[in-house]
Amino acid sequence: MTPLPSRMICAGCGWTAADDDPSPFRCPNSRTDDTDHVVARALDFDELSWPSGSEQNPFVRYRELMRAYHVARARGMSDADYVDLVERLDKEVAAVDGHGFVQTPFRPEEHLSRSLGFEPDGAVWVKDETGGVSGSHKARHLFGLMIYLRVIQEVGLGRPNGEGPDLAIASCGNAALAAAVVARAGGRRLRVFVPTWADDTVVDRLRSLGSVIEVCERTPGVAGDPTYHALQKAIMAGALPFTCQGNENGLAIEGGHTIGYEMVDELRRTGTTLDHVVVQVGGGALGSALISGFMEARALGAIGALPRFQAVQTRGAYPLKRAYDLVAGRVMARLESDGKEGPDRPEDDEDRAEFIRAHADMQGVADELAYAAHQRSQFMWPWEEEPVSIANGILDDETYDWLGIVRGMIGTGGHPVVVEESALERSNELGRVTTRIDADHTGTSGLAGLMELRDRGEVSAHERVAVLFTGVRRSGQE
Numbered sequence: 001m002t003p004l005p006s007r008m009i010c011a012g013c014g015w016t017a018a019d020d021d022p023s024p025f026r027c028p029n030s031r032t033d034d035t036d037h038v039v040a041r042a043l044d045f046d047e048l049s050w051p052s053g054s055e056q057n058p059f060v061r062y063r064e065l066m067r068a069y070h071v072a073r074a075r076g077m078s079d080a081d082y083v084d085l086v087e088r089l090d091k092e093v094a095a096v097d098g099h100g101f102v103q104t105p106f107r108p109e110e111h112l113s114r115s116l117g118f119e120p121d122g123a124v125w126v127k128d129e130t131g132g133v134s135g136s137h138k139a140r141h142l143f144g145l146m147i148y149l150r151v152i153q154e155v156g157l158g159r160p161n162g163e164g165p166d167l168a169i170a171s172c173g174n175a176a177l178a179a180a181v182v183a184r185a186g187g188r189r190l191r192v193f194v195p196t197w198a199d200d201t202v203v204d205r206l207r208s209l210g211s212v213i214e215v216c217e218r219t220p221g222v223a224g225d226p227t228y229h230a231l232q233k234a235i236m237a238g239a240l241p242f243t244c245q246g247n248e249n250g251l252a253i254e255g256g257h258t259i260g261y262e263m264v265d266e267l268r269r270t271g272t273t274l275d276h277v278v279v280q281v282g283g284g285a286l287g288s289a290l291i292s293g294f295m296e297a298r299a300l301g302a303i304g305a306l307p308r309f310q311a312v313q314t315r316g317a318y319p320l321k322r323a324y325d326l327v328a329g330r331v332m333a334r335l336e337s338d339g340k341e342g343p344d345r346p347e348d349d350e351d352r353a354e355f356i357r358a359h360a361d362m363q364g365v366a367d368e369l370a371y372a373a374h375q376r377s378q379f380m381w382p383w384e385e386e387p388v389s390i391a392n393g394i395l396d397d398e399t400y401d402w403l404g405i406v407r408g409m410i411g412t413g414g415h416p417v418v419v420e421e422s423a424l425e426r427s428n429e430l431g432r433v434t435t436r437i438d439a440d441h442t443g444t445s446g447l448a449g450l451m452e453l454r455d456r457g458e459v460s461a462h463e464r465v466a467v468l469f470t471g472v473r474r475s476g477q478e
Helices: 067-074 079-097 110-115 138-154 174-186 200-208 226-236 251-270 285-299 319-337 349-358 363-374 402-412 421-435 445-456
Strands: 006-010 039-043 106-108 123-128 167-170 190-195 212-216 276-280 308-314 417-419 464-469
Touching (some): 079 138, 079 174, 110 123, 123 421, 174 190, 190 200, 200 212, 285 402, 308 402, 308 445, 445 464
Parallel strands (some): 190 212
Antiparallel strands (some): 006 039, 106 123
């Protein structure tokens, strides 16, 4: 068989899945050592080009960049048959949720921009995911995975009887709702591990979609999210990780790439460049998908330069910020030992990030990132206390896809921002009033980060910045 134009590679140890491996989701070396074993889809840019289609369904429009498409074509499926498969599955999603997948809005918001003091040559662009399947961006991650599961069945790589293992996810919010919709559409049984404080309305909706609910209590003295621990046990027992955590299923990130692809195409259409992308981070799937999606677009010639990527976390839990500071500290020490004169204010986040970016292609920086990849527990570990915030959708005890985001920030001069609860309240009210997008507090937490950066003077009134409103405000939310 001709080699595929994509590979599934562990970013930690280099393990590469065989082209005919039906389950290239997790590295087999995962949890055998302290390496950050996260499988990612890598494209062969010499064999691919930026898609030129105009289809409204992003999974059709960007199919030529998708692993499922590559597997399907290599195993004899025609392009027309693949498109038909995606469209049939999309109709099944629409039958469950009322509509399928279409390109979501990405535009400059004039009222919001003025409210934040931007000049006419600057702007705040908002990517609105609140109208997506199940009311957030999460379903994108899981629909891409469901397409892959359908493909391997149709090309003969799946189980002979056409059945598959239970799907499993740890979540009590948008990710769980998205997984339940897509699993129901795909005719697969879903186990959902939820905390004791899960919202009754969400749990009722999950049950109505046929999901099996398993409530998980925290165990005194045991660090980390109990639902995540339960998910890991289920995976070890044979469940398939149907989750937005890239370390558990590398193909979950690929569906999220479509968000970045759409943003790139709209920037190309309007002749716009971005200076910053400010994105909220919990488990990290959205952030890592967005960064890698933009990087792929640059490698394929769709854009010329990358914006600075800035990650936003809450005061309730900021494991990514903690990890970034540890990595950045080692990088700074390495650069200075190599004779590079550091910034006048090394304690300043912006100065430090810009200094590192200016030397990001040096071997010393690569060495320190490699060290972090092989010594995960020195940089990323569960938050010591149970996280609490009104933006509960980004309260993951760990940022599971942390290293890809750290690499993206180091390479572009970005850095993490931690915001207070009061800022989350203000940004949500401002965002909803000025854009008329009814997003929840998690959904507008990227805007809270932008407001913090504006207050610090790190984003000027003449720059163009993108934020993402990622989750709709649901009944019962204030």
